[in-house]
Amino acid sequence: GDSVTQMEGPVTLSEEAFLTINCTYTATGYPSLFWYVQYPGEGLQLLLKATKADDKGSNKGFEATYRKETTSFHLEKGSVQVSDSAVYFCALSGLSSGGGADGLTFGKGTHLIIQP
């Protein structure tokens, strides 16, 4: 079945540092790829998405490019802020995802801590 692998962390960075969170996936066909963010005590918020190979999703300074040749969707940000501290989830949606046709398959989540 489909799967998503990402570093779990915690990842600790200083403010204004460059961020990369790696995400690789295994899926049949051509899945759509997503990054979600979860702040403490809250639900998931969509950060960005890409629906086909070579698409770049971007939002709030974060970017990720859908790389089919390396089955990756790494999240990057040039200069992180304390307010970016959260848990980041990489996810895919495709055939046979989560046991069904359209459910999201999530990675384990990466806990990001930004220190002032």
Next chain:
Amino acid sequence: KAGVTQTPRYLIKTRGQQVTLSCSPISGHRSVSWYQQTPGQGLQFLFEYFSETQRNKGNFPGRFSGRQFSNSRSEMNVSTLELGDSALYLCASSPSTGSGNTIYFGEGSWLTVV
């Protein structure tokens, strides 16, 4: 536009009881899906409903069930609760179904089974 609304936000139940969680999707959204989040297993897909029909189901026992009403609101039910059912249950909605749709999540219902 209001987001996905889940009720109740917090609840405590005893082993063997059953629980019903409610979800109101974003206005105009016809697809509702449910996920379970635990520290050990992470986020796992439970099921998806579209136009009152269950389209697909994750790998959960039959104690977990759901339904969708004609106004797209959804409920999920867990019967014969076990300690391991303690989790954050997230409801999500999207305009339609299909892998390219953006899925929007509610804040979740925190269930504690004692």
